[in-house]
Amino acid sequence: MRATLQTLEQTIAERRKADPSASYVAKLTARGRGKIAQKVGEEAVEAVIAAMADNRAELVGESADLLFHLLVLLADCGIPFDDVLDELDRREGLSGIAEKAARPKD
C-alpha cells in the first residue's frame, strides 16, 4: 500500500513541472492551490455520497480520486506524504495511553 502511494507521490512531483497541456497534474497545479483544495473538497463529497448510497464501485473510484487530489495538494504545500503516515504512526503509539493512565495502580 505504501509503495503505491510513494510511486504516485513521485509521479506527481515530476508531473508538476510538465507541460500543462499534456499533464493533468501540471494543469491543476497551474490553476493554483485554491483550485486544488476545491478539487479535494469535491472528491471528498463525492466519496461521502457514494458511501451513503452504498455504491461500492463508486466509493472505490471516488476514494482513489480523493487520495490522488490530496497528494497533489500536499505536494503543492511541500508536505511529504510520509509526514502524514508518521502522524498516524504516532497516534497509533498513543492509543490506549489515556486508558492505561486512568487505570488504578496495582
Ligand SMILES: N=c1c2ncn([C@@H]3O[C@H](COP(=O)(O)OP(=O)(O)OP(=O)(O)O)[C@@H](O)[C@H]3O)c2ncn1[C@@H]1O[C@H](COP(=O)(O)O)[C@@H](O)[C@H]1O
Ligand atoms: N491518479 C490520477 C488521477 N485520478 C484522477 N485524475 C484526473 O482527475 C480529473 C478529475 O476529473 P473531474 O471531472 O473531477 O475534473 P475536470 O473536469 O478534469 O476538472 P475541473 O473542471 O473540475 O477542474 C480527471 O481529469 C482525471 O483524469 C487523475 N489524473 C492523474 N492521475 C495520476 O497522475 C499521473 C500523472 O498524470 P498526468 O499529470 O496527467 O501526466 C497519472 O499517471 C496517474 O497515475
